[in-house]
Amino acid sequence: MSFNDLFSANSISGSGMTAESYRMEVIANNIANANSTRSANGGPFRRQDVVFAEVLGSATRGAPGPNFRGVQVVDRIEDPSELPRVFMPGHPDADAEGFVQMPNVQLPIEMVNLLTASRAYEANLRAAQTFRQMSEQALALLRG
């Protein structure tokens, strides 16, 4: 265990914040593309979501088993749900019957996800702050 492992709680909270801010980016991208009918894969934009995974270190610290290293974004998946069809004959992407396939982004759902991501970020931030306060209180023991 190295000296900097004393502050591993800091980096664990940091990884949580990084993951949550990535989720926020994905949600913001979903909201921004709520009306995009063209995407890189062809067809309309599909709503995306992130997959998180726990990260474990190999070294044991105190308790048996691997120690904690935080969270990691492992994948970004596309929502396979059905794309709504909207009747817009004047649209350049309309099919022969005049229907356009729109993205499967639903703004209320994205807003709720955004709120969840924001609260999770806040929780990680609070954990880091609390850890810092704890360290400072422990440091106060050394003060004469």
Add this chain to the structure above:
Amino acid sequence: MPMDALAPLASLSTLPRLAPLAPNESSAAAPAAGGTSGSGFGTLLNNILDGNRQANAAADAAVQDLATGEAQDLHTVSLAIAQAEVSFRLILELRNRLSDALQEVTRMQV
């Protein structure tokens, strides 16, 4: 004449007189330092200082990334700085305690 002078010197240097001294000293110092293998308090302190140096370097790199626009997110920068600060203050408090103890010893009546 020079050959005669060198010969006893060479035989002296091959004598294993100094070799056992070093292990003896370290084995005597090891229990005093809390059982760490062959390291005195100085090396212990150096290790801690090295950890602080690493934290400082990480904070410097984070600030540099922020200045050059390479930083991906703000919290990494602030966390690196916070960690460097806390670890520095830990070392500062340790040093203060040490120097206080030293002063206490120097004030001692003999």
